[in-house]
Amino acid sequence: MTSPAPHIPVLLAEVIAALSPKDDGCYVDGTFGAGGYSRAILGAAACRVHAIDRDPTAVKTGQGLEAAHPGRFTMIEGRFGDLDELLRIRGVNQVDGIALDIGVSSMQIDQAERGFSFAKDGPLDMRMERSGPSAADMVNDTDETELANIIYRYGEERLSRRVAKAIITARKDKRFERTGELAEVIRKVVPRSGDGIDPATRTFQALRIAVNDELGELERGLEAAERLLVPGGRLAVVTFHSLEDRVVKSFLKTRAGEAAQPSRHLPQVAQGPAPSFSLLSRRAISAGPDETRANPRARSAKLRAAIRTEAPAWNGKGGRS
């Protein structure tokens, strides 16, 4: 087994500037990964950090950091969609800042055994948690229409129906077990585009998002953050593709009272609840040329950040909406 490449934290300086950690503050790193954000927050102020990750391998790395920062750092295994419950059972009811760095880490992508990669053959797995239904289960057991919908919705693959049909035909002979087998079938029916992107990219992204319910997690995580942050508390979210960024942008704009208004020619609608966030910047922050040169993964990254207002959370029930 080759050891995975270390994960280079993306937009690190910008995330820390957005959180602006203060002494005695309490912060959450909802996507610990290799701990780049957690370490930087711990280094920026004499504060506490609670880190969360759903991947048992990342959690093991984080447990090593607990000993280095006694009383200041806690590693929690779980999903950030449950972050308020995960903290409440540990006696933490409010926090000063939350960082989320959405998606997969370099360790997950680069390790063929985790089954996220179409470039390196491995078991068709893709489960961050290493439990529950895998990508192989999804590819082998989902009907053609549903499979096409998943590939279209989460991969934005125009040829989703063609890909689903090819998968259904191929699996009649033999169930899919390896990432390489699936990538082969996709490459036969999706032409390579001019930008050189592998034809399997969009379908693999779709399966990964579906297997890990990534967009559902993101929506629940944002709502949980709204409930947990103190007035003046800060939320910083980094995303890597348009589907995720759309969720964050729409959530923050709505909560900041800046969602697109219906036409001024229509009758006025009743005012919504008071804004629970104010945006730190109207536009998403992207990586500069130095960072994208040093870390190509940063090219598609977008940071959106906001400050919690005094207004109650829109979904203040403390449960899932």
Ligand SMILES: C[S@@+](CC[C@H](N)C(=O)[O-])C[C@H]1O[C@@H](n2cnc3c(N)ncnc32)[C@H](O)[C@@H]1O
């Ligand atoms: C992009 S990496 C984070 C890298 C990290 N910022 C660093 O500097 O090392 C994303 C991490 O979030 C974890 N993750 C993804 N979705 C999650 C969720 N819903 N709950 C908890 N962890 C999640 C993944 O397992 C992965 O380790």
